[in-house]
Amino acid sequence: MFADRAEIFIRSGKGGDGHVSFRREKYVPAGGPDGGDGGKGGDLIFEVDEGLNTLADFRYVRKYAAEDGENGSKKRCSGKDGKDLVLKVPPGTVIYEKETGKVVADMSGDNRRVLILKGGRGGKGNQHYATATMQAPKYAQPGQAAMEMTVRLELKVIADVGLVGFPNVGKSTLLSRVTNARPKIGNYHFTTTSPNLGVVDFEEGGGFVIADIPGLIEGASEGLGLGHQFLRHIERTKLIIHLVDAASTEGRDPIEDIRLINEELTSYNPQLAKLPQVIAANKIDVLYGEDEQEVVEKLRSAFEPEGLKVFPISAVSGKGIKELLYHVKGILDQMDKTPVVFEREFFPENTTVSEEPFEVWKEEENLYVVEGPRIERMLGYTNLESEKGFVFFQNFMRDNGILEQLEELGIQEGDTVRMYGLQFDYYK
Numbered sequence: 001m002f003a004d005r006a007e008i009f010i011r012s013g014k015g016g017d018g019h020v021s022f023r024r025e026k027y028v029p030a031g032g033p034d035g036g037d038g039g040k041g042g043d044l045i046f047e048v049d050e051g052l053n054t055l056a057d058f059r060y061v062r063k064y065a066a067e068d069g070e071n072g073s074k075k076r077c078s079g080k081d082g083k084d085l086v087l088k089v090p091p092g093t094v095i096y097e098k099e100t101g102k103v104v105a106d107m108s109g110d111n112r113r114v115l116i117l118k119g120g121r122g123g124k125g126n127q128h129y130a131t132a133t134m135q136a137p138k139y140a141q142p143g144q145a146a147m148e149m150t151v152r153l154e155l156k157v158i159a160d161v162g163l164v165g166f167p168n169v170g171k172s173t174l175l176s177r178v179t180n181a182r183p184k185i186g187n188y189h190f191t192t193t194s195p196n197l198g199v200v201d202f203e204e205g206g207g208f209v210i211a212d213i214p215g216l217i218e219g220a221s222e223g224l225g226l227g228h229q230f231l232r233h234i235e236r237t238k239l240i241i242h243l244v245d246a247a248s249t250e251g252r253d254p255i256e257d258i259r260l261i262n263e264e265l266t267s268y269n270p271q272l273a274k275l276p277q278v279i280a281a282n283k284i285d286v287l288y289g290e291d292e293q294e295v296v297e298k299l300r301s302a303f304e305p306e307g308l309k310v311f312p313i314s315a316v317s318g319k320g321i322k323e324l325l326y327h328v329k330g331i332l333d334q335m336d337k338t339p340v341v342f343e344r345e346f347f348p349e350n351t352t353v354s355e356e357p358f359e360v361w362k363e364e365e366n367l368y369v370v371e372g373p374r375i376e377r378m379l380g381y382t383n384l385e386s387e388k389g390f391v392f393f394q395n396f397m398r399d400n401g402i403l404e405q406l407e408e409l410g411i412q413e414g415d416t417v418r419m420y421g422l423q424f425d426y427y428k
Helices: 170-178 227-234 254-268 287-306 322-332 373-381 387-397 404-408
Strands: 007-010 042-048 063-065 085-089 091-097 102-106 111-116 146-153 161-164 196-201 208-212 237-247 277-282 309-312 361-362 367-371 416-419 423-425
Touching: 007 091, 007 111, 042 091, 042 416, 102 196, 111 161, 161 170, 161 227, 161 423, 170 196, 170 322, 208 322, 227 254, 237 322, 237 416, 237 423, 254 277, 254 287, 277 322, 277 423, 287 309, 361 404, 367 373, 367 404, 387 404
Parallel strands: 007 063, 042 085, 161 208, 161 237, 237 277, 277 309, 367 416
Antiparallel strands: 007 146, 042 111, 091 102, 091 146, 196 208, 361 367, 416 423
16 A cells, blocks of 8 residues: 555654763773773754655554664773664655654655654763862763654655646556556546556656646545545645546536536645646547537636636547647746756754763761862852852752752761862752
8 A cells, every 4th residue: 555644753862871981901090991992873864766656665554763873882992883774765754753744854855864852972981081189980871862854755756847636637647648657547436545647748848747646535625535644645736637527427527626626726725826837638539519619618717817828629529639738838938947946844852861961979987078170160250158149059959960960879867068169058
């Protein structure tokens, strides 16, 4: 079955943690810190594969994650970087963030390979944090957290012209006559269950891509039938050809059909109804003489005052098709040749752990120690003598989880906390 929509969970790789270790060698009694750095996490990348035309693979595997970076180790050994994960999608795939519905990336035009989620940075080992005041740091930088999100993939075919109409009006027959496409043809409702693409070529050069959009029904914009799945494929087109059964072989009114389809287009996306439109009155070969003239005149009277030109054609015999195609080509030649690519609206936020580490430990009974470059720098620019500075200090301790860690270690009121040259008694 044709699959043009899927929902998947994606995750980049977490950065490896920096390592805490110290040199332990014979004849080196005071070896310094030698903890290595963690490796970078793998990136999550989407890439266009011209050989794909559905999203079927994503129907069966719903979770994708790049490789995590390895942790650092002793003797200054760095962890290995995680492998990137590249997901192959067909051209025309649009990636949406599930919750907001905003576009993360449109795999069309020049967007052949897009990095969606960046892998986490590897953490620095404790070798980087040795200072004159802290020559044996017991902390290392944690690896940056992975980025993750749930996305909705939608395949929107890339075509200049969308061929729309109710079932059995002859879209597949017309497409097979004017292009090299070979769609399945038959007198069944929803014979076409996936869009068929074809290229219309002209002797003098040039041409355009046309998509046979599966038959619409009334209520398609509300999801009835296969409405939503089909309507999304029209969003990229620059021009719409309405194909109607002028002979009313199934008892349908061609004028009413065009009105209904335009209502569905407007309901689904108001911009679609504003696209240039052309009406192709098909199956004209079934009518004769005055009947043909009468039907064509009714259509022209109804729609040409609105700017919609009507072409009587026969997809079976080929009558009128040349005039229709050259008219469409003339409109397209005057339009912007830039392909329709949806603008990026969503930029995944990197919600990671803090860039700099700290360590909290119980040194002896009733004495707790807090150290790290973040702590040392904060104490350097904070005046604890002022009320404002002391409030900032309290908030810093709370917001960075230091108070929480002290409590987990069992600190009690009246115990001492030491931060470099500062000591204070702990009270809630």
